[in-house]
Amino acid sequence: MDDLSVDYGNWVPKKMLWILLGIVLVLVAGSFLPVPFFVQIILWTIAALFLFLFFYLSCAYYLFAKNGNELQHNIHHAMIDKLSWNGEEKALDVGTGSGACAIKVAKKFRNSKVTGIDYWGKAWNYSQKVCENNATTEGVGERTNFQKASAANLPFGDGEFDAAVSNFVFHEVRDVKDKREVVQEALRVVKKGGAFSFQDLFLSEKIYGEMEDLLKTIRDWGIEEVHFTSTADLVDIPRLLRVPGMLGEIGIIYGKK
Numbered sequence: 001m002d003d004l005s006v007d008y009g010n011w012v013p014k015k016m017l018w019i020l021l022g023i024v025l026v027l028v029a030g031s032f033l034p035v036p037f038f039v040q041i042i043l044w045t046i047a048a049l050f051l052f053l054f055f056y057l058s059c060a061y062y063l064f065a066k067n068g069n070e071l072q073h074n075i076h077h078a079m080i081d082k083l084s085w086n087g088e089e090k091a092l093d094v095g096t097g098s099g100a101c102a103i104k105v106a107k108k109f110r111n112s113k114v115t116g117i118d119y120w121g122k123a124w125n126y127s128q129k130v131c132e133n134n135a136t137t138e139g140v141g142e143r144t145n146f147q148k149a150s151a152a153n154l155p156f157g158d159g160e161f162d163a164a165v166s167n168f169v170f171h172e173v174r175d176v177k178d179k180r181e182v183v184q185e186a187l188r189v190v191k192k193g194g195a196f197s198f199q200d201l202f203l204s205e206k207i208y209g210e211m212e213d214l215l216k217t218i219r220d221w222g223i224e225e226v227h228f229t230s231t232a233d234l235v236d237i238p239r240l241l242r243v244p245g246m247l248g249e250i251g252i253i254y255g256k257k
């Protein structure tokens with residue numbers, strides 16, 4: 001169990017929930033102004049849609065949360081459990097966010113040194129400071145370090161790491177159109193024979209193409225061992241979240257370089 005004072009955030013930012021609720025209130029207030037009846041109907045319809053979204057995402061927030069269904073924590077573990085590594089030397093967490101996966105790797109592999117990178121944009125309430133605080137609170141501050149960098153262009157040499165993980169990041173990397181290239185960049189910095197485990201929306205054909213083709217492409221890059229598993233086979237994902245855009249297309253690609 002993680003320490004209670006750490007802050008790993010939630011994949012549904014609280015800010016988003018407040019914004020949705022604010023929009024609903026503004027629309028409802030607008031409908032009480034002296035406007036034609038058809039405008040009132042339009043405002044109520046849009047308000048109802050936003051209210052639905054608010055309730056849906058509030059449920060998702062609860063399911064992801066540490067004091068809710070702990071889904072975020074369980075999904076992190078599913079990915080880390082697939083990392084077939086002896087835990088010696090250095091690991092990288094690409095798009096570390098609040099440092100959750102980097103810290104879990106450091107806690108699982110007691111001799112490891114783990115680097116977490118992220119560009120810490122405005123979309124999330126994460127920062128280098130949050131990561132460092134979490135790592136210190138979890139007792140792995142000495143063996144972790146966090147730095148600002150882009151997943152599209154990692155500031156590391158080829159084969160610099162013995163292992164790499166990444167969770168729910170590649171599809172978000174905006175400066176690369178073909179998300180397979182982000183996977184390739186993460187694999188570039190893993191040494192030959194090193195382990196990797198990446199979780200993302202790999203079942204989305206729109207983003208990654210067909211699974212068989214994706215796995216073949218990765219093998220063609222010279223990666224020795226590549227496997228895929230759907231996260232839904234490992235973690236109990238509620239039906240509500242098994243939709244595209246949420247967790248409906250989530251899976252883990254793992255193996256040895």
Ligand SMILES: C[S@@+](CC[C@H](N)C(=O)[O-])C[C@H]1O[C@@H](n2cnc3c(N)ncnc32)[C@H](O)[C@@H]1O
Pocket residue numbers: 011076094095096097098100101117118119120121124126149150151152166167168169172173174175
């Ligand atoms: C859904 S969050 C996942 C965070 C963390 N891996 C986790 O599992 O809790 C996506 C993360 O990807 C990061 N990210 C998005 N695009 C990035 C990029 N080009 N380079 C580095 N990080 C990026 C975001 O800042 C955010 O922290």
